[in-house]
Amino acid sequence: MTKVTEALNRIARSCSVSAPSSWVNATRSDHVEIRDDFLHETVTDITDRIDLPSPLAGSIAITGTGAETYTLPTDFKRLQRHENAVYHAMQDRPCVPVERDGDWAHIKDTGTAGVVKYFRLTGYDENWSISFYTPISASNNVTVSYMTNSWLVHENGSYGNQITSETDVLLLPRRAVEVGTIWRFRERRGLPYVDKYNEYEALLARMSNDHAARRVVSFGDRDKSVRWQDLVPSVIPSS
Numbered sequence: 001m002t003k004v005t006e007a008l009n010r011i012a013r014s015c016s017v018s019a020p021s022s023w024v025n026a027t028r029s030d031h032v033e034i035r036d037d038f039l040h041e042t043v044t045d046i047t048d049r050i051d052l053p054s055p056l057a058g059s060i061a062i063t064g065t066g067a068e069t070y071t072l073p074t075d076f077k078r079l080q081r082h083e084n085a086v087y088h089a090m091q092d093r094p095c096v097p098v099e100r101d102g103d104w105a106h107i108k109d110t111g112t113a114g115v116v117k118y119f120r121l122t123g124y125d126e127n128w129s130i131s132f133y134t135p136i137s138a139s140n141n142v143t144v145s146y147m148t149n150s151w152l153v154h155e156n157g158s159y160g161n162q163i164t165s166e167t168d169v170l171l172l173p174r175r176a177v178e179v180g181t182i183w184r185f186r187e188r189r190g191l192p193y194v195d196k197y198n199e200y201e202a203l204l205a206r207m208s209n210d211h212a213a214r215r216v217v218s219f220g221d222r223d224k225s226v227r228w229q230d231l232v233p234s235v236i237p238s239s
Contacts, residue, residue, distance in 0.1 A: 001170065002174040003166070005024075005163075023035055034185060037184075038184040045180065047149075047151065047172075056148055056151065056171055057145065057146070059143060059144065060144050062136065062143075062144060063139075064137045064139065070129060072128040072144065075149050076126075077146065077147045077148055079147075080145045085145045086130070087143045088117050096118050098119065098120045098133075104120045118133040120133075126149075151170070152171055155167045155168070159171070173207060176203045182196045183196035
């Protein structure tokens with residue numbers, strides 16, 4: 001794994017900037033821009049666009065207590081971008097997101113038919129919560145798969161999103177972070193940057209393909225067997 005400071009040193013060289021003796025304590029304007037602005041913009045862009053594996057991703061099981069709203073972990077950044085990101089184990093199907101306040105108010109006012117479980121995310125950084133239209137009953141659980149806001153690991157093994165030590169280790173792919181930071185620095189300074197921008201986008205496209213499992217080679221027909229879950233309803237109303 002690469003230390004964050006090692007990546008910053010390579011970024012500085014590519015930007016024709018002399019690296020400081022300590023990136024953590026650096027106060028010179030160009031050092032601060034690279035460390036606090038361009039690096040963080042790159043990290044945010046990567047984690048917004050791509051679902052990466054653990055430890056950048058997290059998963060929790062919310063066990064029903066009868067309540068409508070549950071607090072999400074403080075490292076919650078966003079839901080993973082697939083339909084099963086919020087999955088009801090008992091009903092064996094994904095929950096359906098409600099994105100607008102008006103739609104949520106309408107559902108709560110008029111009710112819904114069927115067994116679909118609707119949910120609504122509310123909050124902001126480190127204060128996210130999830131609400132369900134019909135409360136999760138006891139002994140049932142909903143699995144929430146999400147992306148964390150962490151992108152480095154400290155020497156003590158804890159994860160974080162702010163560099164605090166020269167020994168902090170980068171969790172994201174090093175080359176993507178470096179190239180993304182370099183093109184942002186160059187573009188903001190009016191320097192040639194298109195080559196690095198194109199390289200960055202190519203790296204992200206490759207990462208997206210790899211982690212979305214789009215590179216698949218098949219030597220036969222798809223399995224046409226039918227799952228029993230597709231034939232039997234998850235919940236059978238009592239007569």
